[in-house]
Amino acid sequence: MGKTFSEKILGLKAGREVQAGEVVTVSPDRILSHDNSAAIIKEFKKLGVKSVKAPQKLVIILDHIVPASSEKYASNHKTIREFVAEQNIPNFFDVPNGICHQVFSENGFALPGKLILGADSHTTSYGAFGAFSAGIGRSEVASLWAVDETWLRVPETIRIEINGKLPSGVYAKDVILKIIGDEGADRANYKAVEFTGEAVKKFSLASRLVLTNMAAEMGAKNGYCEPDEKTIQWLGDRAKDDFNVVTSDPDAVFEAVLKHDIFSLEPQVACPHTVDNVKPISEVEGTGFHQALIGTCTNGRLEDLEVAAGILKGKKVHPQVRVLVIPASRQEYLKALKKGIIEILAEAGCIILNPGCGPCLGAHQGVLAPGEVALSTANRNFRGRMGSRESEIYLASPATVAASSIEGKIEDPRKFL
Amino acid sequence: MKKGRVWKYGDDVNTDVIFPGKYTYSVLEPEEMARHALEDLDPDFARKVKPGDVIVAGRNFGCGSSREQAATCLKHAGVQAVIAKSFARIFFRNAINQGLPVLQSEEAVDSIATGEEIEIDFSSGKIKTKKGVFTFSPFPESVLGILEEGGLIPYTRKKLKGKK
Ligand code: SF4
Numbered sequence: 197m198g199k200t201f202s203e204k205i206l207g208l209k210a211g212r213e214v215q216a217g218e219v220v221t222v223s224p225d226r227i228l229s230h231d232n233s234a235a236i237i238k239e240f241k242k243l244g245v246k247s248v249k250a251p252q253k254l255v256i257i258l259d260h261i262v263p264a265s266s267e268k269y270a271s272n273h274k275t276i277r278e279f280v281a282e283q284n285i286p287n288f289f290d291v292p293n294g295i296c297h298q299v300f301s302e303n304g305f306a307l308p309g310k311l312i313l314g315a316d317s318h319t320t321s322y323g324a325f326g327a328f329s330a331g332i333g334r335s336e337v338a339s340l341w342a343v344d345e346t347w348l349r350v351p352e353t354i355r356i357e358i359n360g361k362l363p364s365g366v367y368a369k370d371v372i373l374k375i376i377g378d379e380g381a382d383r384a385n386y387k388a389v390e391f392t393g394e395a396v397k398k399f400s401l402a403s404r405l406v407l408t409n410m411a412a413e414m415g416a417k418n419g420y421c422e423p424d425e426k427t428i429q430w431l432g433d434r435a436k437d438d439f440n441v442v443t444s445d446p447d448a449v450f451e452a453v454l455k456h457d458i459f460s461l462e463p464q465v466a467c468p469h470t471v472d473n474v475k476p477i478s479e480v481e482g483t484g485f486h487q488a489l490i491g492t493c494t495n496g497r498l499e500d501l502e503v504a505a506g507i508l509k510g511k512k513v514h515p516q517v518r519v520l521v522i523p524a525s526r527q528e529y530l531k532a533l534k535k536g537i538i539e540i541l542a543e544a545g546c547i548i549l550n551p552g553c554g555p556c557l558g559a560h561q562g563v564l565a566p567g568e569v570a571l572s573t574a575n576r577n578f579r580g581r582m583g584s585r586e587s588e589i590y591l592a593s594p595a596t597v598a599a600s601s602i603e604g605k606i607e608d609p610r611k612f613l
Numbered sequence: 614m615k616k617g618r619v620w621k622y623g624d625d626v627n628t629d630v631i632f633p634g635k636y637t638y639s640v641l642e643p644e645e646m647a648r649h650a651l652e653d654l655d656p657d658f659a660r661k662v663k664p665g666d667v668i669v670a671g672r673n674f675g676c677g678s679s680r681e682q683a684a685t686c687l688k689h690a691g692v693q694a695v696i697a698k699s700f701a702r703i704f705f706r707n708a709i710n711q712g713l714p715v716l717q718s719e720e721a722v723d724s725i726a727t728g729e730e731i732e733i734d735f736s737s738g739k740i741k742t743k744k745g746v747f748t749f750s751p752f753p754e755s756v757l758g759i760l761e762e763g764g765l766i767p768y769t770r771k772k773l774k775g776k777k
Contacts, residue, residue, distance in 0.1 A: 231638055232680075238641075243770050261638055268639050317679040317703055333681035333707035335765040342769060347755070381625055382673035386702045415676060417702055470625055557634035578629035578677055580653040585633075 198445025200353040201420055202388040205328040205442050207350075209311050216352040216449075223345045225437075226305050227253050228314030229337055230296045231260040234272035236315060237279050239338035248283045249344040255287045256280060257299045262291035262552040265560040294525025294551035297321045297409065297493040302527050304434035308423040309442040313340065318493055318575065320412045324404040325431070326423035326441060328388075331412070351388040351417045352451035353444070358393040360459040365610035367503070368403035369495055369573065369593035371395070372410045373464040375456055377474025385415035387451060390444060395458055396421055401430045402497045409494050410575050413471040463609060466591035469579040477596065483606040485569040485590065488513075488597050489582075490546075491522030492556045495573035495594050498531045504598035505537040507612045508544040514604030519546040520562050522554040546601075558582045564589075571606060573597050615735075617667040617693050620658060621727035624671035628678040628704065630654035632686045637678075646686035664691035667733070669725045671697065674715075675704025684711040694733055696740065696749075698722050709756055710765035716740065721747035 199207070200216070207213055210220035229236055233256050240248075248254065256276065264270035273291070280288040293299045297318055300306055308326030312319065315337045322329035330348070332340075340346055358371060389411045396404065404421045411419030421427075423441045444450075463477040490496070490504050501523060513519045521541050523529035529551050532538050542548055547562075555562040556574050563583030564570055570582055570589045577589035592600070595609035602612075630653040632646065640646055651658040668687065674697035675683055684707040687695065694714040708715040714735060724744040725731060732741040738751040752760065762768040 234638070235641065235681075239766050242766050243773060245773060266639065268641075272638055315679060317677065319679075331679040331703050333679055333684075333703060333710055335681060335710040336706065339765050339769045342773065381676055382699065382701070385673065385699060415673065415701055470627075557637065559635050559638065563635070576629070576677060578627045580633050580635075581629045583635070585630075585653040 197449065198447035200388065200444045200448045200450065201390065201442050202328060202351050202353055202418070205309055205311060206348060214350050216350050218350050219347050220350060221345055221347050222311060224313045224340070225253065225310040226255055226312045227337060227340055228255050228257070228296060228300055228312065228316065228319060230257050230316060231272060232315050232334055233276045236334045236338045237275060239335055240341050243338065243342045245342045248285070248341045251283050251285045254285050254341065255300055255305055256285060257289040257293060257296040258291045259295045259299070260553045260557060261559050262550070292526055294523070294528070295493045295496065295553055298497065298524040298528065301325070301405070302434065302525060304431060304436040307431065307435055307437060307439040308427065309440045313346070317412050318409050320416055320419045321405055321409040321493065323408040323411070323418050323420035324401060325427055326420065328418055330418045349386070351386055353388040353390055354384055355390045355392055355450045355453045357453060357455045358391060358395040358458060359455065360395055360457045362395065362458060363461060365595060365613050366461050366463055367593045367595060368399055368406040370461055370464040371458055372407050373466050373474050373591065374461060376410065376413050376472050377464065379414055379454065381413060381470055381472040382415045384411065386417055388418050388420060389414065389416045390420045392422065397424065400499060401426065402499045406494055413575055463593060463596050465596065465606065466577055468577055468588040468590065471575070471577060471591065477606070477608045480590070480606050481608060483590065484604065485571045485600070485606070486517060487562060487564065487568065487570045488517055488519040488601045489522070489555065489570060489572040489574065490594050490597050491520065491524065491554055492574040493524060494575040496522055496524030496528065498528050500573065500594040501532045501537050501541070504594045505540040507595060507598040507609060508546070508602065509540050511544055511602050513545040513601045516604050517601055518562070519601045520549055520554060521546045522549045523551050525551050555582050571597050571600055615665065615693055616730055616732050617665045618663065619667050619669050619725055619727055619729050619731055620662070621725060622654065622668065622670040625673045625676055626654060626670050627676045628680055628683040631675065631683040632680060634678065637680050637682060643685050643689040646682050647689040650686040650690040659690060662690045662692065665693050666691060667731060668692055668695045669697070669722055670695065671722065672699045674700050676701035679703045681707045681711065684708040684713050688713040696721055709759055712760055712764035714760060716749040718747050718749045
């Protein structure tokens with residue numbers, strides 16, 4: 197009987213054959229943490245050990261509140277910098293670099309066949325490169341730093357087959373929103389989700405990242421796309437380590453195979469206050485909002501900024517809305533800058549912010565007042581996430597957000613193509 | 614057997630309403646976290662919760678962020694257990710790692726009303742309510758070990774000491 201990629205990767209790590217449902221003790225290849233490293237350090241110190249067991253495995257990226265917006269955040273960052281120096285942690289990315297998931301990927305830590313654990317729920321992202329990657333909490337990370345192993349349950353795998361060609365004006369974001377809307381926010385709880393089908397093969401790595409990033413919003417433990425030539429090419433000389441591609445066998449046992457056709461998909465919008473409250477754009481068109489956000493680990497890459505600029509070129513954002521643009525990383529920022537994309541966006545009236553999470557988690561750089569509505573390219577629209585609990589968040593693709601920014605209300609991007 | 618008063622909520626109670634993202638890097642002490650517990654879901658909760666109270670909820674409790682404060686704030690607010698129809702994966706791990714028991718029982722949830730007093734027997738896996746006795750599968754050894762030590766950090770600390 198064949199095996200799924202999850203069974204194979206965790207089997208390799210456990211040093212024996214394993215099946216979905218078993219619990220294995222494993223040592224990850226990489227351990228990610230971000231600003232929450234300050235809290236992790238605090239827990240780590242309670243363990244009574246002096247040094248991190250495998251400092252070369254740690255990847256620490258400051259991104260959540262960068263640069264620090266208060267004394268407290270500044271102190272957290274300082275604690276982290278001091279710890280990094282004291283423990284000789286080679287892979288530290290300070291505030292100029294960008295969002296952890298983008299920085300982790302573009303620096304070649306996210307590789308096929310690797311086991312990656314991270315103190316962030318969107319650690320699922322790295323499955324776009326064929327890794328097994330899952331989010332864990334900070335006590336677990338502290339404990340991992342000390343003992344370099346933890347337990348994981350080998351997940352069952354749900355395969356999602358995406359067939360068809362993307363209609364014009366429709367993007368990976370619309371596809372994943374539609375899937376989450378249809379399947380529900382807990383459909384993949386504790387499970388691995390493997391995205392497959394002709395559409396996924398055609399997707400760029402940036403678009404595949406949108407799928408695996410948002411797999412977390414279906415409850416998935418990890419997401420995955422089978423590595424192909426595009427993946428290997430993308431990794432090129434970025435890859436930090438040697439790797440082996442691990443794929444599901446043709447006769448592997450999947451818990452379910454779900455088919456989604458995208459031939460006639462419309463742009464989709466997730467409405468307040470859950471990610472699975474998804475409606476086609478035709479049902480929400482005309483909804484007003486106060487602030488737009490183009491960015492985050494879901495949709496802040498060059499390809500997203502490029503789409504937004506394509507729509508905003510020569511136009512102005514509506515005077516009653518504020519449009520924030522936050523490139524996912526400095527590398528993506530520079531690429532957009534060189535291509536003239538940033539200039540187009542700034543000329544249109546967008547506010548260009550430094551790479552990082554921005555207001556995605558409601559801590560700084562554009563939080564919402566009571567009664568305000570945001571339209572964002574992020575992955576989560578929970579009540580109060582971007583500020584006041586009396587505010588609302590709609591989620592959509594960069595194209596939809598750009599088109600809506602011109603109109604000052606939710607608008608179908610296909611009208612601008 | 615431990616008695617507890619129930620706070621009942623619906624499906625998909627997410628980590629942002631349990632512990633708002635805006636506090637994740639500014640509120641660092643567990644006691645202070647407790648003062649914000651469930652703030653965006655039920656502003657009354659943090660003021661009125663008493664030690665030993667139990668949270669009862671529907672499907673997918675704790676979905677969303679990996680922030681462990683969602684478990685920490687409930688634990689330090691005095692919540693003795695969360696009973697739900699199902700839990701989101703990272704929250705489930707975090708709760709155990711914080712020494713907060715998380716119990717899954719669809720039938721129990723359906724039968725319990727808010728404000729009611731229930732009893733939980735952790736060793737035999739039983740929940741006693743007005744409408745009857747319901748079972749949940751008892752925790753495996755390893756998980757019990759973590760819960761008994763009050764969380765993963767004290768548990769690992771003890772294990773590391775034993776090794777020396
Ligand atoms: S951009 Fe938003 S979702 Fe992504 S890592 Fe930052 S806070 Fe989390």
